[in-house]
Amino acid sequence: MQQEYSATLTGAAFMLYELKQVLKIKWAGFNDEEIREKVLNDNLFQYQIKSSLQRGLPSILRRVNVLDDTLGSTLLEQSLESAKIINLYAIMKTDRLFFEFMNEVIREKLESNNSFLEKKDINLYFASKAEQDQGVAGWTEQTVTKLKNVIKRILLESGILKDKKTGELSRILMDDHLKQYLIQIGDIAYVRAMGEV
Structure with missing residues (x-):
């Protein structure tokens, strides 16, 4: 079953740490x-505001739960580059809006060697999603603006x-072992969305 579009990304940007x-x-x-x-009681992320912690945690848990042992150990034990890529993959796996943005906007740009993301690209993407989906159409302007900013931040932090x-x-420079592993587990669509083939 396909995930619904959601605006939960507003409370959970890249969050690799x-x-x-x-x-x-x-x-x-x-x-x-x-x-x-444990996270809330020990303030594990060292956040000043507890509500930020509570907003981001469900997304973090969803991301952790889509990683198998191989991806989890790669994230913790390999290079920062690989960790960033696996985090990006986990965000795409758990957020349909972000995955489709990567697939429909970023992938197309990288494949056609257009290496600039313009404001209008993001605006057109959100406009087309609002036409396709009533839920997205119902989001406030403030929510959409926040989502646009979060998407840009994730793209920036992932490299x-x-x-x-x-x-x-x-x-991105994806380690070949990681790329082959993602393809092997049937997730080539995510590899392609990151601009790798």
């Missing part, structure tokens, strides 16, 4: 409820967006 912390706790044998308690001002894009 947080993902690593939660993954470590999960591997120590804690379930989602225990993880939630796909080189420069926020100019909108210059750059190809």
